[in-house]
Amino acid sequence: MIDFNDLDTDPNASAPLASTSPEAIRAAAHLANGGDAVFPCPKCGGTGMWRGIRTCFTCRGKRTVSKGVAAAAKGRVTKAVNLAAAKAEFEGSNPALMGDLRAIASWHTFARELLGKFDQYGSLTTGQVVAALNSLAKVKEKQAERAAVRNAENAGKSGEVGIDRITALFATATAAGLKKPVFRTERLIIKPAKSHPGTLYVTDKALAGEYVGKIVAGKFEARREAKPDTLALLCAIAADPMKAATEYGRSTGECGCCGRELTDPASVKAGIGPICATKWGI
Ligand SMILES: [Zn+2]
Ligand SMILES: [Zn+2]
16 A cells, blocks of 8 residues: 655655745855955956056956956966867868968958868868868869960960071071170060070060060970960071061161161161171071
């Protein structure tokens, strides 16, 4: 037979209820926070002054704070230290990824967002890493496409087709004693590179005298800036340097080799001075 009186002997049921008055709860919380115990203010180092110039806002100049305030300050420091450690670890195990993201962050919104998350959380999630790698792969693919187009364009503007004759022309002029031989034509000006013997630099008057490429071992290597007809012009000059010099001399009234004014009627007609014609072998 059940003795219903046993129910009243349940120790839990018979224990007196803890007071739930607001005052009691506040008092309990106060005790949990350290009660009236105080600690030197972590912000001002217990001086009550912030950097010695104004009253410390954390302790309001009282030099001490409760356990709760001290613990929160310590917690913030710990959190910052942990974040820095997490960032260093993630950075250390993903150096290429982080470097690639930073390299494109100035113009790539998603990369910038990911770096923001990294700064906030100290690492990227697996999903974010996968998304980052996909984005970077796409960027690299586009860059490779653009480079291929550019190389194809430049290759079309570069080539040999008899340009070695220009090299030979300069060899003749140098052998004849010219220190700084320059070959001027109506558009292109060709001269040896000072610090690279055997290399000729080509500039284009149609591009305000801009450097458009070089001739190395009889081959013209065009820069991106070079106009599409540059190689054809060089080939024409190589095929008939006398014609190029003559055209220049007639249109400018000066010798295309030395830049001096042509005064002798025969020279004006020829478009090149007799001495230069001899020295350049044309
Ligand atoms: Zn303080
Ligand atoms: Zn001359």
